[in-house]
Amino acid sequence: MKKNWMSYPYIVWMLIFIFIPLLLVLFYSVTMRTDQGLIFTLDHYQRFLEPIYLKVLFRSIYLAFICTVLCLVLGYPMAMILAGNDFKRKNIMVFLFVIPMWMNFLLRTYAWMTLLERRGLINTFLSWLRLAPLNLLYTQEAVVLGMVYNFLPFMVLPIYSVLSKIDQQLIEAAEDLGADSVTVFRKIIFPLSLPGVISGITMVFMPAVTTFVISRLLGGGQFTLIGNLIEQQFLYVGDWNFGSAISMVMMLVILLSMGVMSRYDKEHEGGGLW
Amino acid sequence: MTQNIINLVNVSKNYNGTEALKSVNLYIRKNEFLTLLGPSGCGKTTTLRIIGGFEEPNSGEVLFNGVNINSIPPFKRKVNTVFQKYALFPHMDVFENIAFGLKIKKMDKKTIQKKVRNILNLVNLSGYEQREINSLSGGQQQRVAIARALVNEPEVLLLDEPLGALDLKLRQEMQIELKNMQKRLGITFIYVTHDQEEALSMSDTIVVMKNGSIQQIGTPIDIYNEPKNPFVADFIGESNIISGVMIRDYFVKFAGCYFECVDRGFTDNEPVDVVVRPEDIKVVSEEESNLKGEVRAVTFKGVHYEMLVRNNSIRWKIQSTTMAPVGSRVGLLILPDDIHIMKKVTVK
Structure with missing residues (x-):
């Protein structure tokens, strides 16, 4: 006091x-x-219920969901490798993994544009192999790729931090009781890493569902996400009231997803982010 | 051969160039309570981990019922371990912890429930099935850890300083319980400790280790009464270790006096180490004594007094129920039976 x-x-x-x-x-x-x-008035909220806007909301949630799942699938093994026992390599790996985060977020996303462009690096390489060029940029996949690339560290780092704290003796104890490596992972390592997984999911899902830069740069404006919608209302349309209403809906979505996550988290040990 | 459940043959283990075990040979009989005893870093835990399968020896053989198990992973071995810090699974309750091994063996639910109930009964934790691990005291966690290992009915139970984290009173209770369990279940126990009292009171066989090699193997009584070298003598209980000369069989000279003793087989006039336990020295009047000295310090230890008595240049540690005041002169009596002669070990 x-x-x-x-x-x-x-x-x-x-x-x-x-x-x-x-x-x-x-x-x-x-x-x-x-x-x-x-x-x-509640008109703005009512307006948001129009199909065109709901579609944007669902697309945002859908893409953020895909992004989160991909981050988890890619990030978990990555975190396990980082948390592994090989000490020298571990530090270098963590270092390499963190370096891109020092670079500007926009710059990284622009870099992907030059890679994916019609005359970009990948297509140049393909034509060099005498293959037909691919339509890579301005697709839904490009948007997801950009999200996964940018948000992957937010999945890996919390899982890595929880995994590296798991007592090695627990794993030995499970082996001692007859568990092979698959069972050890299923019954011990994964359940104990859940707080990290939940932190990771929250930390990836939240920025992914609200992003507007990635969808604009890599989606070329064809895939309006809720972030873009808000941006438009404030900067171009000038309808601050509707923009605010969308923002409130967005907050509700985030609060709800956090609520679900934290409830699930409580059943297990704490130690995650929330 | 059939009697020995585990044989270690010339087992060596290096960690990054440092030798943790130096060519250890050891056999463990079925149903015995064997203790690996030694100071930290002596290789006792490494030995246990090699038997448990958590470490592979660099050379030598580990035989289980006569079969080489060097490269068998821990989950395929018929041994179970009670870990130093219990290593209970924090995300499971007591029942799930104990049932872990049984579920992996795919036993049916009823059998598992019955077995868990029985084993909880054995460790005096009936009714604790649904308790969370974190809500248990250290002693209770200890019992759960033992139950979790025992419920799998291993042929050998490995215990790595399992009582280290408990307070004295609980530790003594658990020592008795563990010994009783071992007798009742007829399982071979391999027990690692640095506590010599614990080793003496529980074991059938004690293996004293130092710097990765075995110093002496024997029953507690043998090890206490006939230590093979000054290290064992000093580590097991307290000792007065004095340089002496073996004049001839049954006759030794130390502290400037001649004593009769019960040892033989040394060459005449061979330099030896003489070990006398503090409690074997009697404090008597100066006339009936064979050594005299001056009391330098007295400490009250509860059951007895511990006195330091100086005679010539030797400080004798004495435990006695009677007390002589500091500065007084006393006589010391050492009987032939209480003198232990050891070959001189060259100091490293």
């Missing part, structure tokens, strides 16, 4: 930069400027 005053700056900070803006967004989402002045 004594050092309570130390938290004041943080509280002020949070008030100004988190709480008040959130309130503003909420306020915009339920108001409309008319000739009679400001009125409260």
